[in-house]
Amino acid sequence: MIYGARLQNDSKVTSLVQRGNWCWPDDWMIRFPSLRQIQIPQLDEEISDKALWVTRTRQMTEYSTKTVWIDMECDNPKVIWRHLIWFAQCIPRHSFVLWMENQNRPMTHDRVAVWKPNEPMKCVLCALCPDSDHLFFACSYSSLVWNEMLKTLSKRIIFDWNNTVEEISKMKANNSIDSIVSRLVFGAVVYFIWQERNTRMFKQIKRNKESLVQTIKETLRLRMMIFSVKESKAVRRMEEI
Ligand SMILES: [Zn+2]
Known part of the structure; x- marks a missing residue:
């Protein structure tokens, strides 16, 4: 037209x-x-056309993506674990899995059992029990991956879901290399355990613990290579690790 x-x-x-x-x-x-x-x-010749935005409270404001974003954003309370998931150096696909996991959304066996009650379900990583609460921390396969990755961190963190989320979330204002790497390690291990579980389940492809740890380390190494950091002992130590 x-x-x-x-x-x-x-x-x-x-x-x-x-x-x-x-x-x-x-x-x-x-x-x-x-x-x-x-x-x-x-x-008026002097006035040129411009885009405006009418907000939820019916106010006319200058249009900008920022205005629209703020206007459309829901007023949800801030969660304690937000700094664990979203930070400048995060790996977005890891953050996404962590975000889902924190809301108990992945399709683990307890959720599948609701609509397939008679299906025998065993954790594909250790074949001992359903993967639900067990998959990320209690599973013997996952524990060995965590133990190996813990060696890269200066602070001993007891990895279980609630403790880690609380522990690492406290590091919010802390942009030290240790805080960033702890959060990266946490996200990467959760992501790759989830990925390993899915490739075993749906593609019948298995990786042993050593090869998974190697993949995690390589992914983190590549991510950290593009960090811009201030020179310090902690940075040099992490570089060596
Ligand atoms: Zn298991």
Whole structure:
């Protein structure tokens, strides 16, 4: 319709006002009679068109992506674990799995059992029990991966879901290399255990613990290579590790 009326996609209101009157295309006036009722704007050569945004509270503001984002954002309370998941150096796909896990969303066996109650379900990593609460920490396969990765951290963290989330979340204001690496390690281990569980389950491909640890270390090494850091003993020590 725009091209049929010899207008352009970026045509402005001024193109449709001539000598103080509307000059809508004739077929538009027939198709959309309400066009006649729109008040004719007083055009001032000095004023150019601009985009505005009407907020949820019906206030007219300058349009910017920031304004729209803030306006559309829900007023949910801030969760304690947000700094564990979202931080400048995070690996987004790891953050996404962690975020789901923190809301108890992954399709572990306890959730599957609701609609497949008679299916025999065993953890694909150790084949001992359902993977539900056990998968990330209690599983013997996962424990060995954690133990190996713990050697890279200066602070001994007892890895279990609640303790770690609380422990690492406290590091929020702390941008030290140890805090960043702890959070990266946590996200990477959860991500790769979840990935290993899924490739075993759906593709029948297995990796042993050593090879999973190697993949995690390599992923973190590549991520950390592009950090810009301030020179310090802690940074040098982490570099060696
Ligand atoms: Zn297991």
